[in-house]
Amino acid sequence: MSINAFLPLIVIIGAMFLMTRSAKKKQQQAVQMRNEMQPGSGVRTIGGMYATVKEVNDDTVLLDAGPGVELLFAKNSIGAVLSDDEYNRIVHGIEHDLKADGTVVPDDASSLTETDEPADAASGEGTVDLGKKDTAEADAGEAKADAAEPKKTDGESDAK
Incomplete structure (x- = not known):
């Protein structure tokens, strides 16, 4: 073979x-x-519940889910042990201090595209009109179309 x-x-x-x-x-x-896992660590269960570890045993974990709410879970039901910053951001809504990192990213992109000059002056080109015609020009255009073709009213037809 x-x-x-x-x-x-x-x-x-x-x-x-x-x-x-x-x-x-x-x-x-x-x-x-x-x-x-240590007592005081923030965790997320596989069911999506966020809590703080109160006590760790061989096969179980006692979690503090809020004031006066203690829950006993199997260790296998812990999906992730979270860092303090991540736990506080998710559970308490406390954002990490961005100024300590040194780089601040704006929430919107407008500050990235702003210049001192208006956009028309910066490009150096003439303006391009992409909008509707002026009302006087539009009325003149309609008048020419009306003169070329007679208007029909309801009930009239071209059939002879």
Whole structure:
């Protein structure tokens, strides 16, 4: 038998090996993240609830979801451990201080396109009229069209 006969089988086995390896690596990272949880950490459950870790046990986590609301969850139900900045931004609406980073990005693009001169003067070209005609020109154009073709009123037809 030739190696060409076994080549598709080898490729399939190699792909399966790579897929299981990456899935196993992600699973190990999730277990490590859950084991590193500390009381006071902000977390998001796999159901999308945000809470603060109050107590960590072997298989369970006690979460503080608000004033007087303590919930007991399985460790496997923790989807992500959040940084303090991210947790405060999501739960409390507290934005990170942008001035400390040094770079401030404007909320809109208008400040990126503004210049000291008006746009017409900056381009150096004449203005191009893309709007409607002046009302006097429009009336004259309609009058020429009216003279060339007689007006019809309701009920009249061209049929003879």
